[in-house]
Amino acid sequence: MIRMSNVIVFDHPLIQHKISILRDVQTSSNQFRALLTEITMLMCYESMRDLPLEEVEITTPICKTKTNVLAGTKLAVIPILRAGLGMVNGVLNLVPSARVGHIGMYRDEETLEPHPYYCKLPANIGKRLAIVVDPMLATGGSAIDAINQIKELGGQKIKFMCLIAAPEGIQALEKAHPDVDIYCAHVDERLNEQGYIIPGLGDAGDRIFGTK
Ligand code: PRP
Ligand code: URA
Numbered sequence: 572m573i574r575m576s577n578v579i580v581f582d583h584p585l586i587q588h589k590i591s592i593l594r595d596v597q598t599s600s601n602q603f604r605a606l607l608t609e610i611t612m613l614m615c616y617e618s619m620r621d622l623p624l625e626e627v628e629i630t631t632p633i634c635k636t637k638t639n640v641l642a643g644t645k646l647a648v649i650p651i652l653r654a655g656l657g658m659v660n661g662v663l664n665l666v667p668s669a670r671v672g673h674i675g676m677y678r679d680e681e682t683l684e685p686h687p688y689y690c691k692l693p694a695n696i697g698k699r700l701a702i703v704v705d706p707m708l709a710t711g712g713s714a715i716d717a718i719n720q721i722k723e724l725g726g727q728k729i730k731f732m733c734l735i736a737a738p739e740g741i742q743a744l745e746k747a748h749p750d751v752d753i754y755c756a757h758v759d760e761r762l763n764e765q766g767y768i769i770p771g772l773g774d775a776g777d778r779i780f781g782t783k
Contacts, residue, residue: 572617578741578753579618586613586756590734594772600781604657607706607734607779610756611661614732618702618754619665644700647693651676651705651717654775658704658732670699674717678709683766685712690720697725706775708736708755709768711743718748734775735759737768 625642646669675689736755777783
């Protein structure tokens with residue numbers, strides 16, 4: 572794991588190996604979804620390293636003992652539709668009690684501006700750690716707008732988790748939301764003229780749902 576200010580890159584060999592398979596144009600939607608869930612679980616595991624613990628007393632079959640449990644941090648996983656949906660189960664597999672919010676957003680193909688079309692968050696979002704998930708951080712427009720919406724509704728503690736980030740997106744997101752940690756599996760080279768990440772993995776939504 573490499574941390575540069577508030578950007579954390581997961582350089583674990585297992586994650587890098589699985590990302591390489593995801594990038595391959597030959598990988599089917601079925602395989603793509605399964606790998607996305609596996610990678611999200613690995614990333615979620617590491618990104619929860621700072622969750623606070625509290626000591627409780629329990630009784631084992633042998634004796635009473637003091638032991639650590641999570642100190643009641645409530646979680647919300649918030650996918651940016653559509654592609655973020657592919658990461659939800661990876662978080663829920665590790666934190667089954669997390670609530671799920673949804674933010675609907677699509678990028679205009681010409682202007683690359685995000686267009687929000689839906690937002691439904693769990694109640695008391697301000698009391699939860701919100702993990703916003705989307706496999707791709709390209710210009711950063713979608714992530715910035717989604718986090719703006721969460722903050723407007725009271726969100727305070729927010730992390731953003733993606734697979735592949737473009738340097739342009741990281742810079743924009745850091746500038747707009749310096750309080751939000753950005754977790755990613757790889758920082759790619761740059762964006763092309765159409766706003767796609769190079770080398771990237773193509774359109775994440777289309778690859779997850781087989782729409783192209
Ligand atoms: C993709 C991706 C992000 C966004 C990233 O979604 O899943 O949400 O683009 O681009 P940005 O950083 O430049 O905003 P897309 O708009 O293609 O919608 P979809 O998931 O419905 O296909
Ligand atoms: N959205 C995607 O799905 N892929 C990209 O490369 C850029 C934005």
